[in-house]
């Protein structure tokens with residue numbers, strides 16, 4: 502083994518990677534992260550990674566790590582010529598919309614999202630025809646075309662705050678596309694579905710499948726446990742938890758509290774990151790993998806940086822991008 506790889510293995514171990522479950526040997530991972538980090542410098546590129554990405558990507562290569570809101574903000578005006586977005590397609594598109602002059606790449610263009618795939622621009626136009634005076638509040642997990650038809654974008658970390666503001670001036674709101682998040686927000690805000698909030702039939706394939714019964718079972722065993730769930734979970738889950746929010750909200754909650762155990766009802770990636778960030782806390786992480794988030798590997802990040810192929814590059818038509826940008830900037834305005 503050469504000395505560079507040996508030092509890289511040490512760096513990865515210091516970051517906590519050896520404690521986590523990875524498919525390849527540390528030697529193979531180290532060879533790839535070394536090469537990727539060298540390519541990043543040569544190509545003046547940065548890597549943005551969502552918290553559900555594989556741990557070797559997050560700990561070994563990422564310049565920014567976070568939830569959808571943080572990543573959208575981190576990518577604004579970033580000092581680089583190229584952004585390689587390790588996440589799903591709508592996230593890379595958002596980065597491109599906010600940085601039209603930079604080249605944005607995604608290592609797997611087929612990394613979709615069941616929420617984003619559930620609705621098209623034409624569906625939004627039809628909703629607007631049916632409810633002409635209701636503003637369209639759209640979850641960030643949507644395509645650029647859908648964002649372009651929307652009034653304001655929200656993420657799971659600011660949806661409640663923004664919806665409250667929108668309801669100050671409107672009686673009725675269209676909330677798309679996550680029916681579970683919409684129902685959870687309606688419950689929080691005391692609004693009626695079908696009259697106050699018009700929903701779309703979209704859902705996340707990861708968060709819709711957790712079993713609420715498991716919460717009661719674990720509570721018997723760990724009575725001082727804090728249960729947290731992502732707001733994309735159905736309300737049968739949310740009713741039983743102590744905290745609902747985005748992935749970053751959950752990490753903040755762990756940081757600021759002292760429960761005996763934390764149950765995390767979301768994609769496995771968050772549990773892994775939490776275990777590395779807070780080694781003295783105890784986690785019961787529900788493990789469901791997002792099939793789209795986990796498509797990206799170190800190998801295809803390396804290929805993307807090396808070849809900068811158009812099949813990995815994100816392009817958004819100017820007329821769509823400018824409208825979508827307005828609705829994303831409205832989110833920044835309302836969220837701050």
Ligand code: 13P
Pocket residue numbers: 567568569570642656657658705731733746747748749
């Ligand atoms: P966050 O904004 O909480 O990271 O959520 C994005 C997502 O896709 C969750 O499934």
Ligand code: SF4
Pocket residue numbers: 589613614615616617642705706707708733768791792793794
């Ligand atoms: Fe989409 Fe669900 Fe995967 Fe998040 S976890 S990217 S909402 S499919």
